[in-house]
Amino acid sequence: MSSSFRVPPVSPSDEIDVFALTQAVWQQKWLVMLAAAGVGLAAAVYAFVATPEYHVSSVLRPAAINELDALNRSDIYKLPPSAALKKVGASLESYDTRLGYFRENRKLFEEFERPGRTLEQSFEEFNADSIKLVLPDAKKADSLSAYIKLSMNYPKGMDGVAILNGLIAYAITLERQQIAQDMEVIVKNRLSEIEGKLDAARASYDNTKEAKIASLTEADTIRRAQLQDELKAIRAQLKTRRVNRMAQLNEAIGIAGSLGIRKPTTPSSLGESDRGGSSSMMRTEINNQQIPLYFMGVEALEAEKSALSRRKSDDFTEVRIAQIGKELQMLEANRQIEVLNQRKNEDLFLRDVEPLRAEEARLRHLNVDTSRIKLVTIDRLALEPLAPIKPRKVLIIALGMLLGGILGMGLAVSRYFFSLRKSSGEKMALSTVPVALEAPAFNGSSDRLDDRR
Incomplete structure (x- = not known):
């Protein structure tokens, strides 16, 4: 039995003829x-x-030391040039500074304003894409000095030079104002501190003064009481002495009367009178013993007794009483207390306040013109670009x-x-032809084979 089927087309070669491809492209x-x-x-x-886009930049460097000398010599605000550059750089990078500049110069930013946008939204577009702050790389040792570079890209129609230079001037002005405010606050705080110390010195002086007055008054009171006690004791002593003297006189009068002594005499004279000696004789008696009081005679003794009984005060008999009276009179007025109470300007007598007063006077007359302080040196101003960078x-x-x-x-x-x-497909279609195949015999089983088929 025979059967026929088509031979599958032969696939074209996968290799690319570069020469033919080049010719085809040519x-x-x-x-x-x-x-x-x-x-x-x-x-x-x-x-x-x-729209053309332009680029401008400006470079800031630390100011000279002499530019900040007046500020640093005030001993209030220390600001080295490097710190001043950092302050200005921080202000240039500050969102508030840029927004404030944007609000105050809206005519320069009309290009960023769109209908339906708020002021902050328009500013955000400008702040995010336009201005860049560049600092020196701390890892690189080849930078000769610190600097801050501020660059800006802006479209045609905007005054980028005015915007960049204006922003730098605005930031420097803000920092000057901030320094002035800081100095004002510091000066006020120091003056308040000095005033507090002066008030403390005044309070201490008042306490010392009052304590001294109280001490002087107490000392005078004690001394006055002591003198009065002494005076009273002396007078009592004098009175007792007078009474004792009168008792002695009474006793002596009795003895003199019993001896018949009317006039003052001596023991030797009394003995001679008993012997009846001549009255014209003069005698000199040397005796180291005190002659008894009754030898004064009755007349003298009674006269003394009468004088003592009539005495009203014994003060004149004691010198100390006069001295006590003098001291008591001086204690009636303490001149030191009077002078302390009559002081008008007591600040002149405060102790250890001269440095405080000198510092207060210096602070009150401190005159640092912060508007002329040069915080940074503008090494390169933004200039009008010669050509756009884009496109x-x-x-x-x-x-x-x-x-x-x-x-x-x-x-x-x-x-x-x-x-x-396309050409390969046409060639394959033409080359396809039918082929007849004769099936082999299977020894009398061809019918069975046909049935299986």
Whole structure:
């Protein structure tokens, strides 16, 4: 039995003929040139239609030491040049500083304002993309000095130079004002501290003065009481002495009367009178013993007794009483207390306050003109750029033509492979023919084989 079927077409070779491909692309060079010209033209249109973008920058460096000398010599606010540069840099980077500058100069930022946007939203667009702050890399040792670079990209129609220079001036002005406010607060705090110390010195002086007055008054009171007690004791002593003297006189009068002594006499004279001696004789008596009182005679003794009985005060008999009276009279008025109470300007008598007064006078007459302080040196101001940085027309056109050429070559290669596949398919269709095959015999089992089929 025989059967027929078609032989499957033989697949074309997967190898690419580079020479044939190159020839095919060269034959379609006009397509490549046309694509390159078209894309290049579109790139040229974009390059000339796009809004130009410009770039400006400014560099700040630390100020000279003499520029901050007046501020540092005030002994109130210490600000080295490096710290001043950092303060200005922090202000330039501050959101509040930029927003404040944006609000005060809205005419310069009309390009960023859009209908339906708030002021903060318009500022956010400007703040996020336009201004960049560049600091020196701390890891690099080749930087000769510290600096701060402020750069800005802006579209055509904006005054970027005025914006950048104005922002720097605005930040410096803000920092000067902040320094002035800080100094004012510091001076007020120091004056308050000095005033507190002076008040403490005044309170201490008042306490010392009152304590001294109290001490003087107490001492005078004690001394007065002591003198009065002494005076009273002396007078009592004198009175007792007078009474005792009168008792002695009474006793002596009795003895003199019993001896018949009327006039003052001596023991020797009394003995001679008893012997009846001549009265014209003069005697000299030397005796180291005290003559008894009754030898004064009754007349003298009674006269003394009468005088003592009539005495009203014995003060004149004691010198100490006069001295006590003098001291008591002096204690009636303490001149030191009077002088202490009559002081008008007691601040002159405060102790250890001369440095405080000198510091207070210095602070009150401190005159540091912060508006003239040069915090930083503007090493390079922002200048009007000579050409935009975007778009770069030549580069855009060249890239456009390059991309167009690549696109054209891709189209040419695609057309080549498409035509190649089409021609290969036609050849395979023509080469397909029927083939007859004779089935082998199976020894009388052909009917069975046909049935199985």
